[in-house]
Amino acid sequence: MRMAWADVNGARLYYERRGSGPAVLFISGASGDAGHWTGIADAFADEYTVITYDRRGNSRSPRPADWTTTTMLEQADDAAELLAVLELTPAVAFGTSAAAGILAALCLRHPDVLRGAIFHEPPFPSGVSTIDQVRAGRRKLVDEGLAQGGPRLATELFLRSVMGDEAYASLDRELRDRLLGNADVLLGIEIDHYLTYDPSPAELRSIRIPRVVTAGATNRDPEAAGHWRYEAAEWLAHHLDTPLVELPGGHMAYLADPQPFAKALRPHVCELT
Template sequence: MSTIEVGGTTLYYERRGDGPAVLCIPGVAGDAGLWSGTAEALADEFTMVSYDRRGNSRSPRPKNWISTSIDEQADDAAGLLRGLDLAPAVVFGASGGGVILTDLVLRHPDVVRAAIIHEPPFISASSDADAVGRQLGARFEEGMAKDGLRGAMESLLHWAWGEEGLAAVDPQTRERLRSNAEVFIGMELEAFIEYLPSSEELAGVKVPCIVTASAENRDPTAHYHHGYEVSQWLATQLHAEFLELPGRHVPYLTHTAELAECLRPLLRTLSI
């Protein structure tokens, strides 16, 4: 078990392989284990790192820590890279990790060689934000009625990941995710919902960025089409290249080998 002291907290992290550094930032439920398959597949060529975000899973909750911000989350990612002497690195952030990565390139560009941002939940930038909010609210209430905060967490993950995504998570990791419910719902959710950089801020980003979305979300009738739509919006704001990845919202869980082979040539190019 590897840990590092960063910004007044202890972060658990996993490091695999050797070569150019790639940091994977987890989103909802903040667990390094979500990236293990992708990291293993790419560790033959890259130094793959992921971590449990502060207060999640194997990263203990700091004393007197009662709230967070996206700035704090980005500071943790920057501190991790500096502490491991891996900066600058290519950074891949998916879902909520993409929100953190967006802030990272704005506030700590020196630690990011290049950024790959996948379907960040900037819901207010989608064309039907109210409908998405209603869906989230309904899932939250349904889960709470069944099993309190843990049930709400699992219900939200099912909504975002689908049955295939949840089925790809082993029982031990799944229980860790459920145990993170209090931190995510009570301390993180509001920060993720409220964070949205201005068009001027995004247009000023100098770090090379690629924005991605999952191919199965391209169809306007797809359940998670808003994720595809938000990625297109963000690519326009950043003047960045837009690419499709396989699967739905969590290809690092459901299409591990295919995703790794999509990322490999990108990582080679971006690591130069």
């Protein structure tokens, strides 16, 4: 594995490069750390060039001077330029959660850098029938965390709600410390933009890049806490005119149990490369 930094789009991005073969880029959602993908990246490095990175201002990617806000467009430009600088275009990109929005913006703005796109459980508001309830629950959780322990506790509670306690408990201490250290960026810069990004059906229909939409099998159950994510994935699959593919586990099963997730994902990456 090679660890390095690349200067792209006015930011310095930490990235990790593994393996050789067709390029696959994994984009992290909330907390933005390449460490989300360690197990998956190791599994795919046997036949792919795998790129993971800390998004701008997160973890080992330093916060740019005077950077106080962001957009999905800026994040998409970062990803596109990273692939270009590394001379790995066109690549397959996998975006999960908020990063499914980054991937949608990447498809719309820079289709030439991609040969395929995999969207995992996007939080697009138009796809969620209970979006007001979801937003209110998230706001309450963050507010309680801020009141009881400040940004780090609020971020921990948010991550536990997204990952599940099992996945959160599986994090090694170094990764957990980095994620909690991203609290100010997550809560002060990113979260509002990521959870309101909502590409229109017309924009989605304009995407012509080969594509796959995935969701955690656990979230198919209407009683599951993450069912709204499955619902959003169904909505996206409909507007991208592609079947919905189930992957093992819940929203972030790639952290808690990466091997089954990688095994189920591999045929779809292979199909796009």
